[in-house]
Amino acid sequence: MMENRKHDSSPIVKIENLHLHYYTRRGIYKALNGVNLEIRRGEVLGVAGESGCGKSTLGRAIMGIIPRNAAIVEGKILVDGVDYLKPLREYFKKAKKFKPTKNQDLLKKVNEEMSKIRGQKISMVFQEPMTTLNPLLTVGYQISEVLFYHNPGLLASRRLARARATKEDTKNIVKILKEEGEGERLRQYLKNRNIMGLEDQIISIWRRKELHDLKKEQMILELCCEPISSMARGYLEQIEKTNSLPKFSKLPIVGRIVKRELLKEAFKKSAEFLGLLGIPDPDKVVYMYPHELSGGQRQRIVITTAMINNPNLVILDEPTSALDVTIQAQILELVKELKEKINSTYMFISHDLSVLSEVSDRIAIMYAGQVVEVGPKSAIFNSPKHPYTQMLMEAIPTIEAHELKGIKGEVPDMRNPPKGCMFYPRCPYAMPICKEKRPPLFKVGEDHYVACYLYGGEKK
Amino acid sequence: MLLFIPTLIGLTVIVFTLLHIGGTTKLLAMYLSPRLTGAARAHVIAELDAKFHLNQPVYVQYFYWLIQILEGNWGITNTPLYSGPVTQAIAIFFPNTLILTIFAAIIIWLVSIPLGVHTAVNRDKPSDNAIRVASLTFYAMPWYLIGVVLIIIFAVYFRILPIAGTVNPSLVVGLSWYHNGISYPTHILLIDALLHGDFKVAWNAFLHLIMPSVTLSLGVMAALIRLMRGTMLETMDQDFVNFARAKGVPEKVVINLHAKNNALLPVVTNFGYLVAGLLGGVVVIEDVFSYPGIGMWLTSAMLNNDMGGIMGGTLLFGLILVTTSLFLDILYAKIDPRIRY
CATH class of the missing domain: 1.10.3720.10 (MetI-like)
Structure with a gap:
């Protein structure tokens, strides 16, 4: 799987000329006006811009989580080559008058279609950890949901492995671990004994640093001989094989038992993952409610939920903006650590350029629903080309005394944006052509593109 | 949660006040036969005064009334549907x-x-x-x-x-x-x-x-x-x-x-x-x-x-x-x- 990802050079997400408008009572807000962007496999793409420039809308549009009054006017988002929002776009083209109720029906279908990849292939971390978690459910359950709906096979195999393993097995495993650590021989042994489900359980115990070796050994020795009722066993084996949930409504009582087993297992897996993230007392935390945790803890839970299935793409929508500075640093550390551990792609949305400089490989600057400049981090920071980017850089506060320059003027009214370049009214270098035509992206350097006529020679 | 005790006290005060707006004569009328006259009437009135503590200040009467309520004596009702103790009417x-x-x-x-x-x-x-x-x-x-x-x-x-x-x-x-x-x-x-x-x-x-x-x-x-x-x-x-x-x-x-x-x-x-x-x-x-x-x-x-x-x-x-x-x-x-x- 991992090898595949590296060789596949097609971008994981490709956004082509995306126009998204919100239909409200006070008019049509043109939130996205021709976004062109790609997210490449394995990279961290930072997206920056003022508030209201469409960063979050873009992130949500990739996930397909848009309100019913959002119309896809033009353009597409290809997630792994699939255009999920196609029905919405076709509806807008056909309809004489945009009706949110009709859009909602189609959105329901899009939701259904996308729920298969959400949480599994792509996932998202929201801005506000205080409101992202359901206050009535334990955090463990909220993490478990992702596993339960997308990875029931893993849960079933973990559970079955504990039932299949004998005392002899666990003793042998401890011996192997002591001799060679968690290497190929361990895998081979587990494979031969048909207890592969034990692997991540063993490793998560073995890697814990705060425990004494004897305690760890004891814990591993306990991973065996856990009986399951014979009724549930058959269904669990079926789930293990197909990695999909049976229709629980058709098997009322057995269904409940199976469901409970799977959820219990998911709680265990969640606690293991939280332990890996360095959250103290993970076994207790999973049974807590969100209000019992601090903001930073909750954001860790949200990130765990987004990451637990090893998704190919994680969209982080201002994950640190609502937190205070020390927690912000910890969360950034966590994201960096996860980037090392889990090989996936990240889209990091933030209005804070200093945060982006910490984590990202490439940066896209957005202004008024358009990507105005995109390039490698070093190019954006060392030689910003677009006048807006340049002014943005000057507006970053630093410790050394230097005059902070704000950007004069305001973001244009998105109900009635300028016909030409969006930045034209505020731009000190404005030219006549800027008023008439919207600039396309021009190549200005290695992998570095700018939407500005100042550099209008070589077209992308 | 403990607010319900003051609420109950407030409630009974209001009910009791209502009872007194109706006047003591009304209360007496309920227990007093109209056929009684003279000394016998005065005697029954004196008896009822003592029973309901009508000669005491109103706030003292309230506590007497409250004790009666707690003891289960909610007074009597006399309607075409039912005549008898109020508690009995409620039970029915x-x-x-x-x-x-x-x-x-x-x-x-x-x-x-x-x-x-x-x-x-x-x-x-x-x-x-x-x-x-x-x-x-x-x-x-x-x-x-x-x-x-x-x-x-x-x-x-x-x-x-x-x-x-x-x-x-x-x-x-x-x-x-x-x-x-x-x-x-x-x-x-x-x-x-x-x-x-x-x-x-x-x-x-x-x-x-x-x-x-x-x-x-x-x-x-x-x-x-x-x-x-x-x-x-x-x-x-x-x-x-x-x-x-x-x-x-x-x-x-x-x-x-x-x-x-x-x-x-x-x-x-x-x-x-x-x-x-x-x-x-x-x-x-x-x-x-x-x-x-x-x-x-x-x-x-x-x-x-x-x-x-x-x-x-x-x-x-x-x-x-x-x-x-x-x-x-x-x-x-x-x-x-x-x-x-």
């Missing part, structure tokens, strides 16, 4: 009202919560609009009008439901557990019939319950549907609902588990008070359907200037409201983990 009439209210509450809950969710999920669609218009119509209609319309349709025109009362009198003739319109041991005909295994009577009693309880529930249902729709729409915009979608949880689970349960919190509170408030509606409905419950007794007490009945009924309604709110607080703490007492 209240069970009927209770089962009516419970039926109505069940109907309200089972209908309005799913409809509220449906309207919120299918916002602005024809079904949403139809339900909203219908519920608003019922909300605007007075209770007795709905009752009369239902009687005309189902009892007079279609003749499938009985017009009035609790049971067809011919069915209960000669039953060992039924005397003078009162069934034993619970005084609730439906339950007593089931206890005695008389399913014919039970079915008949059930048919008699349908129309009053539906009438009672329609108006309240409308309010609850709108409330549920509103809170549901609000919750569906919340981050955690979107996050559940971002997790790839099926839409059905998103709505029924994540959105609905959170939207229910404010609805539960209001539901409790609405059901407690149904008792007010009961007064009208029982009159329309000649249903021998607390409302009918209270109406006749009011028409007959029966102080004992009015006071007893007021105190009872107050007690019900206070107990409901206590019960709701406990329930609320049960469903919302954020609330701890």
Whole structure:
């Protein structure tokens, strides 16, 4: 799987000329006006811009989580080559008058279609950890949901492995671990004994640093001989094989038992993952409610939920903006650590350029629903080309005394944006052509593109 | 939670004040035979003065009265429906009202919560609009009008439901557990019939319950549907609902588990008070359907200037409201983990 990802050079997400408008009572807000962007496999793409420039809308549009009054006017988002929002776009083209109720029906279908990849292939971390978690459910359950709906096979195999393993097995495993650590021989042994489900359980115990070796050994020795009722066993084996949930409504009582087993297992897996993230007392935390945790803890839970299935793409929508500075640093550390551990792609949305400089490989600057400049981090920071980017850089506060320059003027009214370049009214270098035509992206350097006529020679 | 003790004290003070606005003469009139004259009359008055402590200051009288109430002496009632101790009247009439209210509450809950969710999920669609218009119509209609319309349709025109009362009198003739319109041991005909295994009577009693309880529930249902729709729409915009979608949880689970349960919190509170408030509606409905419950007794007490009945009924309604709110607080703490007492 991992090898595949590296060789596949097609971008994981490709956004082509995306126009998204919100239909409200006070008019049509043109939130996205021709976004062109790609997210490449394995990279961290930072997206920056003022508030209201469409960063979050873009992130949500990739996930397909848009309100019913959002119309896809033009353009597409290809997630792994699939255009999920196609029905919405076709509806807008056909309809004489945009009706949110009709859009909602189609959105329901899009939701259904996308729920298969959400949480599994792509996932998202929201801005506000205080409101992202359901206050009535334990955090463990909220993490478990992702596993339960997308990875029931893993849960079933973990559970079955504990039932299949004998005392002899666990003793042998401890011996192997002591001799060679968690290497190929361990895998081979587990494979031969048909207890592969034990692997991540063993490793998560073995890697814990705060425990004494004897305690760890004891814990591993306990991973065996856990009986399951014979009724549930058959269904669990079926789930293990197909990695999909049976229709629980058709098997009322057995269904409940199976469901409970799977959820219990998911709680265990969640606690293991939280332990890996360095959250103290993970076994207790999973049974807590969100209000019992601090903001930073909750954001860790949200990130765990987004990451637990090893998704190919994680969209982080201002994950640190609502937190205070020390927690912000910890969360950034966590994201960096996860980037090392889990090989996936990240889209990091933030209005804070200093945060982006910490984590990202490439940066896209957005202004008024358009990507105005995109390039490698070093190019954006060392030689910003677009006048807006340049002014943005000057507006970053630093410790050394230097005059902070704000950007004069305001973001244009998105109900009635300028016909030409969006930045034209505020731009000190404005030219006549800027008023008439919207600039396309021009190549200005290695992998570095700018939407500005100042550099209008070589077209992308 | 402990607020209910001061509430009860406030309630009794108000009831007691009402009793005194009526004046002591009224109280005396209830115990004094008009045929008594002269010394005998003066003697009885002196006796009653001593009994009710009428020569003491009012606040002292309040405590004497309170002790009487706590001891179970709620005074006497004298109406065409029933004459005797107030507590006895309550024991006879209240069970009927209770089962009516419970039926109505069940109907309200089972209908309005799913409809509220449906309207919120299918916002602005024809079904949403139809339900909203219908519920608003019922909300605007007075209770007795709905009752009369239902009687005309189902009892007079279609003749499938009985017009009035609790049971067809011919069915209960000669039953060992039924005397003078009162069934034993619970005084609730439906339950007593089931206890005695008389399913014919039970079915008949059930048919008699349908129309009053539906009438009672329609108006309240409308309010609850709108409330549920509103809170549901609000919750569906919340981050955690979107996050559940971002997790790839099926839409059905998103709505029924994540959105609905959170939207229910404010609805539960209001539901409790609405059901407690149904008792007010009961007064009208029982009159329309000649249903021998607390409302009918209270109406006749009011028409007959029966102080004992009015006071007893007021105190009872107050007690019900206070107990409901206590019960709701406990329930609320049960469903919302954020609330701890």
